Amino acid sequence: MNRSSLIKALVFDLDGTLLNSQKIISERNQEALMRSYQSGVKLFIATARPPRSVNKMVPKELLDCASGIYYNGAYVKEIHGKTMSYTISSADSGKLIDFMCSHNEKDAISIESEDRLYALSDETFAKNAKHMVLPPTIVTPSKLKELPANKVLLFHCPSSVKSFVMQYTDQLTIVETDSKELMQIMAKDISKSRAVSALCKKMNISMDSVMSFGDDWNDLDLFKTCGYSVAMGNAEPELKPFASMTTATNDEDGVAQILEQLMITHRY
Incomplete structure (x- = not known):
């Protein structure tokens, strides 16, 4: 990773990534996310889950700071409440x-x-x-x-x-x-990366300045389109070669480990 590049947006899968095996966001992960947000970095939660499920699992403090991408990109809620919905014929x-x-x-x-x-x-x-x-x-x-x-x-x-x-x-x-x-x-053509790209375009953020975290095949398109991609230690083995780097598992706060290093590097 080019340590001199400033990350302007962070994209997180939930299951197997931001959530641990108990389906909880650890205090360490949440603190790292909030510090990133407070430094001016945009946060996107990108998941296969529906909004009602995410609302139960993600603390309100964090939900209020992030745009939500649901159903792998078929339903998008911007941080200020505007929604986009895409359906099958x-x-x-x-x-x-x-x-x-x-x-x-x-x-x-x-x-x-x-x-x-x-x-x-x-x-x-x-x-x-x-x-x-x-x-x-x-x-x-x-x-x-x-x-x-x-x-x-x-x-x-x-x-x-x-x-x-x-x-x-x-x-x-x-x-x-x-x-x-x-x-x-x-x-057709629905994906997490398409939704992230649409949000970034509105925010005038280049996809080269986006870092994504994931563990399963519905994260592959993000790995291919974001400037930086992080595979969790527990990710599907065949998925890891597509990522820029690999971190620790979701039970070892792998997300926080990367973000803490970024904070040191960029002096968030």
Whole structure:
């Protein structure tokens, strides 16, 4: 890393990055973030999670200082409250819903729409609770098709489902995360990096002056587009070569370790 370059914005994934294994932001990490913000550095939280989940996990003091990028970039809330929402076409989401229903996989699909989670069966939560904060609202297939989908979630998909979904790579953004237990599907060209780029453009910040932190494949686009990228020590092994550097794990305050070094270098 070029120590003489001033970092103007910091982007953080949550799970496996800013959150430790207990899903908590440590005091050390929070202090490092607040010191960075107070020095004039912009903060972005970029996560696959919905806003309601982030609001429960991130202290209000920190939320008030950061722009939020949710659903891997499909929903963005600027620090002053303005929002941007991007959804999958009803035709494309309808095809996914029809396929899952016709192949007895209705328990394995849910949809995030404007900060609410919907599913077709109570079994969806029973089988996949670790991926959800609260049980989803249960609706009929026809109602599910009508919803503006920021993100479609497919859980523990067999190869037949994955093969079907991958036919739509030209129309949709498809990312596998959580050790490939979860397929996350958004509108075409939706990504964390696109959302960060849009925010930075409004703030007159070059992407070369942005540092991103992450651990999973939905962070790859950030690693490729930000001037500096940091892979957590617990990151997917295949992801680490794409990062500028590697830090300690999320249980060892890996984020804070990098930020503290930046503070010394730049005299924040």
